[in-house]
Amino acid sequence: MLTWSIIAIIFLTAWITADFYFGKKQHQRTTKQTVFPERHSTVHFFADGDDFFKAFLRDITDAEHHIHVLFYIFREDTLGHRVIEHLAKKVKQGVSVRLLVDYIGSHGLSKKTIQHIKKLGIEFSYSNKPKLPFLFYTLNQCNHRKITVIDGKIGYMGGFNVGDEYLGKDAALGDWRDYHLRLTEEGVKDLQVQFAEDWERATHQKLTHPSFYPTLSKGSTSLQIIPTNGMNGDHVFLKLIQQAKQSILIGSPYFIPGKAIQEALIEKVKSGVAVKLLLPMKSDHILVQEAAFPYFQPLLYAGVEIYRFYQGFYHSKVCMIDNEICDIGTANFDQRSFHINFEVNCIIRDKRVINTVSKAVEWDIYRSEKLTLDAYENRPLLHRSKEQVALLMSKLL
Numbered sequence: 550m551l552t553w554s555i556i557a558i559i560f561l562t563a564w565i566t567a568d569f570y571f572g573k574k575q576h577q578r579t580t581k582q583t584v585f586p587e588r589h590s591t592v593h594f595f596a597d598g599d600d601f602f603k604a605f606l607r608d609i610t611d612a613e614h615h616i617h618v619l620f621y622i623f624r625e626d627t628l629g630h631r632v633i634e635h636l637a638k639k640v641k642q643g644v645s646v647r648l649l650v651d652y653i654g655s656h657g658l659s660k661k662t663i664q665h666i667k668k669l670g671i672e673f674s675y676s677n678k679p680k681l682p683f684l685f686y687t688l689n690q691c692n693h694r695k696i697t698v699i700d701g702k703i704g705y706m707g708g709f710n711v712g713d714e715y716l717g718k719d720a721a722l723g724d725w726r727d728y729h730l731r732l733t734e735e736g737v738k739d740l741q742v743q744f745a746e747d748w749e750r751a752t753h754q755k756l757t758h759p760s761f762y763p764t765l766s767k768g769s770t771s772l773q774i775i776p777t778n779g780m781n782g783d784h785v786f787l788k789l790i791q792q793a794k795q796s797i798l799i800g801s802p803y804f805i806p807g808k809a810i811q812e813a814l815i816e817k818v819k820s821g822v823a824v825k826l827l828l829p830m831k832s833d834h835i836l837v838q839e840a841a842f843p844y845f846q847p848l849l850y851a852g853v854e855i856y857r858f859y860q861g862f863y864h865s866k867v868c869m870i871d872n873e874i875c876d877i878g879t880a881n882f883d884q885r886s887f888h889i890n891f892e893v894n895c896i897i898r899d900k901r902v903i904n905t906v907s908k909a910v911e912w913d914i915y916r917s918e919k920l921t922l923d924a925y926e927n928r929p930l931l932h933r934s935k936e937q938v939a940l941l942m943s944k945l946l
Contacts, residue, residue, distance in 0.1 A: 565685050572686025580778045590736035591768040592902050595729040596909040598716040601709055604731060608699050609635045614760060615645045617698040617744045621654040621691065624712035625662050632711055633666060640670035647672045649748055651692045674751045689945060690779055693879050693890040696744050701763045704732040704740035706893055707877060708866050717861065722831060724861025726913055728877050730895055734768035743776050743893060770899040782880055782887035785894065786868060787813055793822050793870045798910060800827040800867040801882035804841040811844050815851040824853045827914060829863035836942060839935040849922045856917035863913065867906065875903045884944045
């Protein structure tokens with residue numbers, strides 16, 4: 550005879566499964582996929598948190614008309630308060646400021662701090678708040694984008710969030726490695742359009758005034774902004790991988806690629822393409838590291854080189870093809886970024902920028918340890934057990 554606790558577990562499991570399945574179906578039916586054209590911008594690349602936030606806060610200080618900020622994580626810490634102070638000063642000067650943060654990623658913000666932000670005159674909203682009827686699905690679907698647009702003329706996007714750990718101040722994680730881009734010229738328009746879409750979805754307010762979209766000149770760097778709205782993110786990377794003729798470099802803090810991408814990488818190695826993965830040795834989330842290991846064995850057997858960054862935490866998201874194409878953005882190489890989260894990436898075709906990124910990647914590989922097949926096969930039994938649990942949960946990690 551079934552006990553009430555077992556009945557409750559069965560009911561809860563059935564509800565969560567149905568919630569996620571039908572929530573995903575509704576999302577696929579109702580969400581449009583934005584496609585931006587090729588643009589030309591001036592691009593500045595950052596790999597260091599101090600350098601990035603100095604430039605970021607300097608541009609905020611120089612803003613004249615509006616500042617639009619979207620982050621997945623916005624901490625209530627020293628850096629978070631610094632950013633709020635800079636935004637508040639601009640409000641006093643007559644600049645309109647909008648701050649959009651993800652509901653789950655920024656759940657640490659207290660009601661008191663949010664009220665304070667609003668009292669300062671900053672327009673604030675949460676993005677992707679969970680809602681009925683598909684509570685579990687929407688609870689998992691985060692806006693993982695990091696976009697800032699200043700006066701419609703300067704744009705930022707990449708891996709950095711707002712928190713002290715991104716400046717390397719978390720003792721457990723150490724030096725924080727991330728890649729971020731600063732854009733000027735015409736590519737900024739697409740970041741503005743994407744922010745406006747996310748703002749409208751969160752607040753039902755349209756940002757259509759012409760002052761948000763000034764006329765922009767062409768820069769020298771060819772690029773394309775690629776947003777993914779919780780679906781088909783893996784198709785973007787598969788398309789890049791399939792173009793490779795000489796080399797592929799993938800850097801990501803989380804590596805749960807799925808079978809299709811795993812097989813595509815193995816096929817490329819068999820055809821003579823050199824494939825390298827750059828991943829962290831440390832983990833900042835439970836089971837994400839263990840979820841990567843089931844994919845490693847066939848990759849290692851095929852000849853893929855796997856490097857694990859040990860001098861801090863590697864959070865960068867990069868994909869480089871033949872040193873001719875470079876993708877930098879917010880999407881991790883995992884199932885959540887491919888099929889659940891809202892992401893934005895930038896595909897760059899410019900030798901100068903790609904050479905700069907290559908030097909950062911080479912430095913990070915130098916500070917990494919190459920994973921050998923022997924080390925993989927001799928990993929502890931406890932680690933193997935965790936891998937099996939992680940594999941079952943991999944779509945949500």
